[in-house]
Ligand SMILES: Nc1nc2c(c(=O)[nH]1)N[C@H]1C(S)=C(S)[C@@H](COP(=O)(O)O)O[C@H]1N2
């Protein structure tokens with residue numbers, strides 16, 4: 776048997792099934808899934824904004840974002856098209872840091888990106904150490920096709936919630952479906968409960 780096949784076979788057997796949500800398979804690849812073309816986002820004009828049902832709109836330039844305290848984390852990511860990638864390493868700023876001091880009665884957010892992509896989630900799912908605005912992947916600047924300069928990372932939900940080329944979040948008192956949620960994907964998207972489509 777070829778050593779490479781042997782190697783891959785061993786690797787698969789090594790995967791702890793407890794880390795793989797129902798219906799998912801583990802891949803070493805990092806597929807690109809984009810609903811449109813990859814936008815060009817010059818850092819000079821880049822910004823991230825928190826707006827909507829907040830006392831005051833706040834935004835950060837690229838340099839201001841990079842001056843904030845960052846975290847490097849290793850997480851597993853799960854795409855609704857059934858691939859799971861284990862032990863991905865990211866660096867960025869916790870949404871807790873960005874939301875610190877933001878006054879709101881809203882409990883929902885609509886995340887918006889360059890190009891028009893949106894995704895919705897409860898505010899509690901991006902606070903409490905559960906979401907990051909990430910700009911490095913595996914120690915290098917995040918590639919444009921994977922959402923660079925910066926994307927949202929919400930690893931406990933299916934990856935469509937991790938908006939690439941993110942520009943900001945709108946805090947809302949009423950929930951509003953984002954792009955894929957509007958087209959029939961689950962409003963919440965918990966991979967461990969296999970919430971792929973509306974009604975799951
Ligand atoms: N702006 C934007 N963000 C997006 C998407 C998109 O089309 N546009 N696709 C989502 C989907 S469906 C998935 S599975 C992941 C894919 O991330 P990747 O291309 O880095 O694997 O990005 C999510 N974020």
Ligand SMILES: [Mo]
Nearest residue numbers: 808854855935
């Ligand atoms: Mo996806």
